[in-house]
Amino acid sequence: MARAVPALQRAFDILELFLDEPELSAPEITGKLGLPRTTVHELLSTLVERGYLVPSGRGGARYRLGVRGFQLGSAYADRLDLAREGQLVAEEVAAECNETVHIGIREGTEVLYIAKVDSGHPVRMVSAVGRRLPAHCTAVGKALLASLPKRELDELYGSEALRAMTDNSITDLTSLRAELDSVAEHGRSREYCESNDAVACVAAPVHDHYGVVVAAMSIAVPILRWSDASEGELTGTVMRGAENLSERLGHRA
Known part of the structure; x- marks a missing residue:
C-alpha cells in the first residue's frame, strides 16, 4: 500500500473541520488539530489560493469553505x-x-x-x-x-x-x-x-x-x-x- 502524504492529510483534516463549523480562525484550527502554527498558516494559504477556503470577517482573520469544494461535491453528485x-x-x-x-x-x-x-x-x-x-x-x-x-x-x-x-x-x-x-x-x-x-x-x-x-x-x-x-x-x-x-x-x- 502506498504511503500517505502527511501534508495532504493535514490539509484534509483542516477542510473536514468545516463540516461541523461554518467559520474558524487559524488559532482555533491549530488548537483543534494540535498542529504547529506555522504549518497551519502555510496550509491555509494554499487552500485559500486554490479556492477551497476563503477569508471571512474583518481583516480575513477567519475562514470559511470556498466554492471549489462545492464544485467538487456537485460533480460527485452528478455522477x-x-x-x-x-x-x-x-x-x-x-x-x-x-x-x-x-x-x-x-x-x-x-x-x-x-x-x-x-x-x-x-x-x-x-x-x-x-x-x-x-x-x-x-x-x-x-x-x-x-x-x-x-x-x-x-x-x-x-x-x-x-x-x-x-x-x-x-x-x-x-x-x-x-x-x-x-x-x-x-x-x-x-x-x-x-x-x-x-x-x-x-x-x-x-x-x-x-x-x-x-x-x-x-x-x-x-x-x-x-x-x-x-x-x-x-x-x-x-x-x-x-x-x-x-x-x-x-x-x-
Whole structure:
C-alpha cells in the first residue's frame, strides 16, 4: 500500500473541520488539530489560493469553505448512480449475512426493486430486479412510506382498504399508520410473511445528501431460518448497510 502524504492529510483534516463549523480562525484550527502554527498558516494559504477556503470577517482573520469544494461535491453528485451504488453495497451486506439483499425505491404505492444480491443458501427468496410489490406489504415499502408526511400518505391511499397479499398483510390505513410511526421512531422496519407466506424481512431507509429518503435496503430470509436472534442480528446488519449507502450518496447523519 502506498504511503500517505502527511501534508495532504493535514490539509484534509483542516477542510473536514468545516463540516461541523461554518467559520474558524487559524488559532482555533491549530488548537483543534494540535498542529504547529506555522504549518497551519502555510496550509491555509494554499487552500485559500486554490479556492477551497476563503477569508471571512474583518481583516480575513477567519475562514470559511470556498466554492471549489462545492464544485467538487456537485460533480460527485452528478455522477452518482443509486442503482450502481446500491448494488455495490448490497453485495457487501450479502457477503456478511449470506441472505438475499434488495434495494428498492417507491413509485406511488408500489416498491420497485432496483438492485438485488442472492443468498448462497439452497433455500432462498425468489425475486428479480424490476419487480414491483405493494409498498404496505414489504419492509422496504414501510421504510419508504414512513418518511412521508401524513397528508401525503392519506392522498396515496385514500379511504380504500389495502390489498392483501397474504393473511398477515396490513389491510387498513389506521394499522399502517401505527406501524409507520414505529418505523420512523426506530429507523428500521420489518415484515413477517406479509408479501410472501414463507419469507420475513428487515429493512432500513437510505438518505441522499439532502437527507431525503430516496431508497431502502432490506434483507429477506426464509422463515425456516428466522428467529428472534436472527432478526436482531440482521436488523443491525441492514441498518449499517443502509447507513453505508447513504454515506456514499453524500448523507451525513
